[in-house]
Amino acid sequence: MTAVAIPPTHPTLRPRPVSDVLTMLGRSLLRAVRYPALTVFLVVGPLVMLVLLVYVFGGAFGAGVAPGVTPGADGRAAYLAFIAPTLLVITVVGGATSVATSAAMDAAGGIMARFRTMAISSGSVLSGMVLGFLVQALVAVVLVLGAAFAMGYRPDAGPSDWLALVGLLVLLGLALNWLCVAMGLHARSVESASNLPMVLLLLPFLGSGFVPVDTMPGPVRWFAEHQPFTPVIDTARGLLAGGAGLDGATVVQAVAWCVVIGVAGYVWARSLYRRERRL
Amino acid sequence: MPTIPTEPAIQVAGLRKSYRSRSGDQLVLDDVDLVVPAGTVTALLGANGAGKTTTVGVLSTLLAPDAGTVRVAGHDVVREADAVRASIGVTGQVTAVDELLTGAENLRLMVRLAHLGRAEGRERVAELLERFALTDAADKPVSTYSGGMRRKLDLAMTLVSAPAVVFLDEPTTGLDPRSRRTLWDEVRALVAAGTTILLTTQYLEEADQLADQVAVLHGGRVVAQGTPDELKRVHDAGTLDDVFLALTEPAAATPAETTTTDQEAVR
Ligand SMILES: Nc1ncnc2c1ncn2[C@@H]1O[C@H](COP(=O)(O)OP(=O)(O)OP(=O)(O)O)[C@@H](O)[C@H]1O
Ligand SMILES: [Mg+2]
Numbered sequence: 001m002t003a004v005a006i007p008p009t010h011p012t013l014r015p016r017p018v019s020d021v022l023t024m025l026g027r028s029l030l031r032a033v034r035y036p037a038l039t040v041f042l043v044v045g046p047l048v049m050l051v052l053l054v055y056v057f058g059g060a061f062g063a064g065v066a067p068g069v070t071p072g073a074d075g076r077a078a079y080l081a082f083i084a085p086t087l088l089v090i091t092v093v094g095g096a097t098s099v100a101t102s103a104a105m106d107a108a109g110g111i112m113a114r115f116r117t118m119a120i121s122s123g124s125v126l127s128g129m130v131l132g133f134l135v136q137a138l139v140a141v142v143l144v145l146g147a148a149f150a151m152g153y154r155p156d157a158g159p160s161d162w163l164a165l166v167g168l169l170v171l172l173g174l175a176l177n178w179l180c181v182a183m184g185l186h187a188r189s190v191e192s193a194s195n196l197p198m199v200l201l202l203l204p205f206l207g208s209g210f211v212p213v214d215t216m217p218g219p220v221r222w223f224a225e226h227q228p229f230t231p232v233i234d235t236a237r238g239l240l241a242g243g244a245g246l247d248g249a250t251v252v253q254a255v256a257w258c259v260v261i262g263v264a265g266y267v268w269a270r271s272l273y274r275r276e277r278r279l
Numbered sequence: 280m281p282t283i284p285t286e287p288a289i290q291v292a293g294l295r296k297s298y299r300s301r302s303g304d305q306l307v308l309d310d311v312d313l314v315v316p317a318g319t320v321t322a323l324l325g326a327n328g329a330g331k332t333t334t335v336g337v338l339s340t341l342l343a344p345d346a347g348t349v350r351v352a353g354h355d356v357v358r359e360a361d362a363v364r365a366s367i368g369v370t371g372q373v374t375a376v377d378e379l380l381t382g383a384e385n386l387r388l389m390v391r392l393a394h395l396g397r398a399e400g401r402e403r404v405a406e407l408l409e410r411f412a413l414t415d416a417a418d419k420p421v422s423t424y425s426g427g428m429r430r431k432l433d434l435a436m437t438l439v440s441a442p443a444v445v446f447l448d449e450p451t452t453g454l455d456p457r458s459r460r461t462l463w464d465e466v467r468a469l470v471a472a473g474t475t476i477l478l479t480t481q482y483l484e485e486a487d488q489l490a491d492q493v494a495v496l497h498g499g500r501v502v503a504q505g506t507p508d509e510l511k512r513v514h515d516a517g518t519l520d521d522v523f524l525a526l527t528e529p530a531a532a533t534p535a536e537t538t539t540t541d542q543e544a545v546r
Pocket of ligand 1: 278298305307329
């Protein structure tokens with residue numbers, strides 16, 4: 001073999017954050033296509049919960065979430081309407097737990113070290129992951145919503161409500177994905193990367209996700225009323241009900257929580273990206 | 280003193296680096312001095328755990344030096360990290376490829392991150408696949424590659440941006456004899472084209488064959504630096520193996536002992 005090498009280039013420095021983020025997003029989506037099992041997993045979890053909760057518990061629970069509803073078929077329909085928004089939120093949380101694993105895998109293998117030695121926009125590696133999993137989560141949300149439809153769910157949302165719902169889920173997804181990227185980079189191993197994010201999956205249960213908050217005992221109720229998922233789920237539920245019973249303060253709280261979580265996650269993740277790791 | 284036409288590609292003076300852990304600090308590099316002239320190959324040798332990977336980590340901006348000055352391609356690795364990154368290519372000891380993508384996709388990812396044009400990028404990918412005998416496997420996922428194929432892809436990815444300074448940490452570990460020769464040819468061709476290369480290896484014959492200059496790392500310092508022939512002459516040894524064994528004898532590890540006391544003194 002006669003090797004004739006390319007002469008070295010002496011590049012001028014020109015950061016291209018947009019191009020780098022799009023390249024990394026492309027990588028993330030290509031990985032999603034190559035490994036579809038992950039997206040399937042994102043849909044299957046919420047789907048199982050939806051079917052189980054509606055068909056097993058729904059008949060009885062429905063009477064508890066909507067006044068004047070009788071147990072049985074009516075109860076099931078009422079409970080489906082109550083938890084469908086929750087499951088959309090849970091689908092987004094599920095996406096975020098996968099980001100943590102993915103970030104930990106990149107950090108454990110050599111590829112993140114390679115990216116860190118390259119003259120690329122330093123946020124692009126993580127941004128690509130965050131956005132890629134956001135797209136995956138939104139695809140999963142559409143599929144879960146389709147399943148709820150098939151079970152008889154008929155939301156009253158108008159076009160502007162749908163738009164606002166998409167905005168809310170995107171904001172929530174961005175916030176949780178940044179937080180979970182940081183959790184994944186913080187984890188000591190790939191196996192433990194999803195431990196911290198799992199706690200996030202519990203929060204909807206300790207909030208307004210599956211039963212009204214005012215049915216809970218004192219301390220639990222206090223926690224439920226003051227944790228981020230309650231306003232987020234209430235907002236999603238209100239929007240899907242066409243704005244019925246949705247007050248401005250709840251929306252503000254939901255957005256504020258997302259912004260706080262997102263900014264904190266972003267700052268934490270960016271600082272962990274440059275942390276020294278075992279080579 | 281003769282006129283120096285260009286600044287050395289790598290200049291390391293007084294480099295110190297320790298790892299912090301709960302069980303206390305471990306001083307790995309105590310006082311490393313190293314100069315690699317542009318357009319040459321230097322082989323960094325040292326026993327397992329001597330700090331070769333740590334040195335490459337500092338030079339490639341992955342690890343921050345605790346003390347000393349480190350300049351690569353004319354830029355300071357701490358203050359001008361991005362300028363250094365724009366000039367280097369790194370193949371680490373751990374293979375750094377995306378397992379889920381194909382070989383060609385991995386290379387195209389590097390093309391896009393190097394901001395190469397479409398046509399130029401396509402050409403470069405085809406050329407690198409050819410040079411590393413990966414054309415047939417180009418469209419297969421990397422997860423189906425053998426260890427040696429991954430290693431070759433890793434090297435090809437490093438070369439996509441045509442970096443001025445290339446770091447290769449044990450690049451031929453796991454390569455078959457033919458692939459190893461291919462890599463040697465590649466290294467020679469790169470150097471002929473003006474690239475500077477710092478490589479680490481445990482195959483001293485490889486260092487003898489390839490390197491213009493050999494540096495031996497021991498006890499946190501570069502204990503010898505020179506051409507392979509110089510080192511053999513000075514140490515009255517027939518092979519680099521003998522030089523290596525003479526220089527890295529545990530009994531000769533006085534610098535390692537002094538480093539710990541040095542460190543205590545610093546604290
Ligand atoms: N992240 C880290 N934290 C703590 N100690 C570390 C870390 N990385 C390396 N070390 C220690 O630093 C020393 C030097 O390691 P390094 O990997 O640089 O050696 P090396 O010369 O490349 O060895 P090898 O030939 O085995 O690749 C070793 O004792 C190792 O245990
Ligand atoms: Mg090493």
